[in-house]
Amino acid sequence: MLRKMINFFPYSFILLLLKQMTKKDFDVIIIGAGVSGLTAAALLSKSGLKVCVLERHYLIGGYLQGFDRKGFVFDTAIHWLNQCGDQGTVTKVFEYLGKDFPRPITMQSIHQHETKNYSFVLTNNPEELKAQLINDFPHEEAGIEKFFKAARTVADVSNKFPQFFLSNESLSGFEKMTYKLKQLRIIYPIIKYALYGGEKGVEKGLRKFFKDERLLELFCSEPDLLSCLFPIAWAYNKDYQNPPIGGSKVIPEWLESKIEKNGSEVILSAEVTNIGIVNNVFQEVTYKKRHKDYTISANHLIAACDIDTLYNKLLPAEAVPQKLKEKLAKSELYSSSLTISVALDCTAESLGFKDVMLYLFNEETKRTEHISGDPHKSFISILAPTVRDKTLAPEGQGTLNIFVPAWMMYENNWKTKVNEKGEFV
Known part of the structure; x- marks a missing residue:
């Protein structure tokens, strides 16, 4: 039939x-x-x-x-966005969906690092930070120049990351092989920096550039050498964006x-x-x-x-x-964060906050303790979004976002209980 x-x-x-x-x-x-x-x-x-x-x-x-x-x-x-600039991968995808997508704003001032002894600001012109460091540590000039040259190398590699914008599932066996070789060729210049991680590893990597203990304070919370280089690299590429x-x-x-x-x-x-x-x-x-x-x-x-x-x-x-x-x-997990969202009855500027991510460190704390989840030892970061975007608060008022790295298991899972669904409550 x-x-x-x-x-x-x-x-x-x-x-x-x-x-x-x-x-x-x-x-x-x-x-x-x-x-x-x-x-x-x-x-x-x-x-x-x-x-x-x-x-x-x-x-x-x-x-x-x-x-x-x-x-x-x-x-x-x-905290910030990447790849949302004019040539960014995210921008290219969103432009395909519609030219009307909300445009993130390129950051001018990025990080302000505050310790007991020093204050450093990373802007979208890292040469300014390099000049300040050379002025404060003239005996380390050669190492500082070498460090920022390494950051430039990382920046060049980072600019090529959009070439990785293909899923392995979309490739044939031969294409996967050639794609991996292409990736290896692009990242090869920075592989040597990826070898320095952990408490001892990152310090060993940094000491290849400079020896002064006071200068090492600038990177006292970073878990590996690439984490020290990438922020400066992104700044060279002007690849830090604020939300729209x-x-x-x-x-x-x-x-x-x-x-x-x-x-x-x-x-x-x-x-x-x-x-x-x-x-x-x-x-x-x-x-x-x-x-x-x-x-x-x-x-x-x-x-x-x-x-x-x-x-x-x-x-x-x-x-x-x-x-x-x-x-x-058994996989390694990144820390989460404890976030406090603060509504102010005054502007953030009146309290001295600027349009920059403020990092507060205790340089005497061990590197691993900065992301331990212990609020007495972890570094603290503070954002004042209303300095740049007045639509986020009523007129004459402002907001602060305070972040502290945290792990769920801290203090007996933050003194929570687990319900029948396995959720922390």
């Missing part, structure tokens, strides 16, 4: 019929409405695909998330508008509870919203969420090799 139907109807009609019989709710489901998930959704929906983004939080944005309180607007995580006017949250809001304009959707307060796989092929996602379960299907899934939840809670146990889970459990 089927053969007779195929002979009677055009082949294209049969394909369309079969497609309709197995029609999915969406072409693509994306878990996570951070900037990566939203960008993927905007790109795919622009190409004509029907996309659904699921986000467990009631706000979009991830690290670019922001919130409002009584007329004050706060960024939750962003209105705060970092205007970027995810703009992405969401592009997604919805293209006929796709973002669902908030939607906690994914299961990823359905049949015969090693993705089929559907189940999520909970307002105590009710929903199941939606799609041809493809993008998980732009935390990998621990993905591998250990959402995917079927047999879908992820045990060795991969064990490797994940």
Whole structure:
């Protein structure tokens, strides 16, 4: 009977019929409405695909998330942005989505390092900092020149990073090999600097440039030599940007508008509870919203969420090799941060704050203790966003964002408890 139907109807009609019989709710489901998930959704929906983004939080944005309180607007995580200048990778992607994207602002003053003995400012002209250091440490002039020359090398390599903007999954076996060789050729000049990490390693690396202990204070919190060089390199490239006017949250809001304009959707307060796989092929996602379960299907899934939840809670146990889970459990993690968002009844400028990231250090603290999570020893960074963006607070008032590196396990998990979902409360 089927053969007779195929002979009677055009082949294209049969394909369309079969497609309709197995029609999915969406072409693509994306878990996570951070900037990566939203960008993927905007790109795919622009190409004509029907996309659904699921986000467990009631706000979009991830690290670019922001919130409002009584007329004050706060960024939750962003200290600065990279690759958002005229030639940046992010700019190129956003310009493809629309020329109307919110433009980050190139920073003039970047970091101000304050210790008991010294105050140093890194601007988008690092030669000014180099001149100050040579003036303060004339006996280290040769080493300082050598150090900033190394930073220039890192800057040149950093400018070539957009050439890495390809996913391995999009390459053939031969292309992967040639791509890796290209990457190696580009980063080769800075590999020697990557060898110096850890408490002793970074000091050993710095001593290849200068010996004066007082000069080493400038880098007292950096975990490796490249972390000392990259900030200066980015400054040479003018690759430090502040969020656009209105705060970092205007970027995810703009992405969401592009997604919805293209006929796709973002669902908030939607906690994914299961990823359905049949015969090693993705089929559907189940999520909970307002105590009710929903199941939606799609041809493809993008998980732009935390990998621990993905591998250990959402995917079927047999879908992820045990060795991969064990490797994940042993992986090195970066510290998070404790953030205090402060609304002021005066301007930040009246308290002496400027448009610069202020770093406060105790140079007598061990390097590893600066990111230990102990507020008595960790370095503190302070931003005053309203110095540059008056839209973030009512007239005549201001805001401060105070960050301290932190680990969740500090002081018995910050004296929290774990609920039945494994969440800290």
